[in-house]
Amino acid sequence: MKITTVFLDRDGVLNVDKPDYILRVEDVHLYKDVATAIKQLSDAGIRIIVISNQAGIAKRLLNVETAEAIFEKVIHDAESDGGHISDYYYCPHKDEDACVCRKPRTGLFEQAVREYGLLLEETVFVGDGYGDAGAAHRLGIPFYLVDQGRGFETRKKCDAGGQLYIWVDNLQDAVQQILKTNKGNNK
Numbered sequence: 001m002k003i004t005t006v007f008l009d010r011d012g013v014l015n016v017d018k019p020d021y022i023l024r025v026e027d028v029h030l031y032k033d034v035a036t037a038i039k040q041l042s043d044a045g046i047r048i049i050v051i052s053n054q055a056g057i058a059k060r061l062l063n064v065e066t067a068e069a070i071f072e073k074v075i076h077d078a079e080s081d082g083g084h085i086s087d088y089y090y091c092p093h094k095d096e097d098a099c100v101c102r103k104p105r106t107g108l109f110e111q112a113v114r115e116y117g118l119l120l121e122e123t124v125f126v127g128d129g130y131g132d133a134g135a136a137h138r139l140g141i142p143f144y145l146v147d148q149g150r151g152f153e154t155r156k157k158c159d160a161g162g163q164l165y166i167w168v169d170n171l172q173d174a175v176q177q178i179l180k181t182n183k184g185n186n187k
């Protein structure tokens, strides 16, 4: 089975996260080599979809217009080497809202699966948060945990909770492993 779609968390994977949310377009700073990694996935014919929790919206720290402008900026910068991100989905709620879309809940993944006609068995998820690990676990898809953002503390929680992950330095490292996996499954 080949990997045909990569789900990506945003903050802590594509761009440097902040403890008090990314609230302004000027706060967007991509990690090094992200645009190269996106280009390599695209060149391999792999679809890229961003799935992000944005509780700052529910907490009224930013509005939907600003949140979407920030997504557009992240995607614009991530595509600057010629790669392509197909779409982004975000949860605007906070924990207490008990919505179906806030990771570790899987509503946004299921929406993407429906809208793009994806096979879950052909997807993986790259993230830095414990909610990301939980979502991947619930979906039964491989989880690449980056050593960035909240990655290190998430690793400790996963080890304590028995959640599986593939430990990688960053997105570029995850992409190398994904491409290698696909080469090995060249049927």
Ligand SMILES: [Mg+2]
Binding pocket: 009, 010, 011, 012, 013, 017, 127, 128, 129, 149
């Ligand atoms: Mg994150």
Ligand SMILES: [Zn+2]
Binding pocket: 091, 092, 093, 099, 100, 101, 102
């Ligand atoms: Zn939600």
